Amino acid sequence: MKILVCLLAVVVAVVVGLPQRLEPIKLNPSKLALLPRECGVAKYGPRSDGIKSQAFEFPWIALVLFKQTRRPATCFGTLINQRYVLSVIGCVRKTKKDPDFIRLGEQSALTNPDCSELKQRDGSVRKECAGPTVEIPIESYVAHPEFDQPMYTNDLALMRMAREVQYNDYIRPICLPTTPELLNNIPRDLLMTAWELDANVPTHYVGELEKYQIENMDLDSCQREYEKAGFTPDFEYKRFCAAQKGPNYVCSRMAGAPIGAVVDVEGTQRHVQFAMAKFAPLNCTARQTVPIISMRISEYMGWITNNLEP
Incomplete structure (x- = not known):
């Protein structure tokens, strides 16, 4: 019999009047143990000067690559333990080929x-x-079984590497929300890391890893901004909205880009991934007011942990 630990937490929706998750999040303790306790600590913490990242700043960033394509396609991802990278399945479906390998330790x-x-x-x-x-x-x-390609909902995938990666100063895992406090709360001020992409081949990264200051936004306000811009996306409790704070804005596709923050986890400051970017208008002017729609990682922690293997 599998023993489930019930984290006595109800995920608080960030909007009044939209569907809320009413059941406690249940995580299998044996699976939860496969996520490292030592996570989310970089050799050098995030710097606030500009959008260009530095080496050692985000050692959990991963690239999911495809060799058998005319130009190497790329999906974003994050290293969550020595064998797994959390990424998106929509990128794989769009490429119509299975991914070949994971690249770690890349900043430029x-x-x-x-x-x-x-x-x-x-x-x-x-x-x-x-x-x-x-x-x-x-x-x-493993692709999320409820992935909906037309709407790209539940756009998650777990990539298992053929061998364990050895941690070092520039390859380390990110933290996921595993405690009741982290499952229930998303900080107001967040950081999104995304790659500079080729304008002609939007699945191919060409430059440096960039970082953008974003702000947690309630779904009511988010929905109003989308309606003013002529969009009618599906808003429900698994979604999360974040507005870019500027003055620099990411204008390229960024599906799978991690959204997180450095927070206190049992007395240590750690970088926790709270969301994964999913959608925003490609028009750069629109992105100054229209928020980024993301997937709330807390809502998928059961699926993530249940699909981890030693």
Whole structure:
């Protein structure tokens, strides 16, 4: 018999009058144990200067790649333990091919290895470089069974790598919401990390990993902004809305881009992934007012943990 731990938490919907989840979230403790307790800690924390990321800043960022395509396609993802990457299935369905491998430790497509210039207290600058990127074949993947391709709802996939990846300063796992407090709350101020994409091939990354300041937004306000822009997306409790704060805005496709924040987890500041970006208008002007629709990770924690294997 499988023993389930009932986290006494009702996920609080961020909108009045929309459907709410009323059942407690149930997570299998043996599966939950497959997620590392040591997670979400980068060698250097997120910096607030500009949108360009630095080496070592987001060591959990993963790329899901396809070799058998005219141009290498890319899905975004995050490393959640030594064998699994959390990504999106819509990218796989659109490519119409199975993904081939995971690339970890990438911060820029322009350099390998990636380096950062770190300002010292005395005003001098020290250059520090990460190691080379790591590529691991994908052994298998699991798509969410309720994925709806026309609407791209429940757009999640777990990619299992053929071997364990060894953690280091530039390859580390992100935290997922596993405690009642994290399952119930999403911070107001958040950070989204997304790749600079090729304008002609929007599934192919070409530049550097970028970071954008975004703000938690209630679904009522979010829905009004979409209606004013002429969109009528489906809003329900599994969705999450976030408005870009500017002055820089991501204008390319960013399905699968992680949205998270550094929060206190049992006395340690850790980066927790609270959502995964799903949809926003491609018009850059519209994105200044129309929020990003995302998937709330807390609503999928049961599915995620149940599909993990040792």
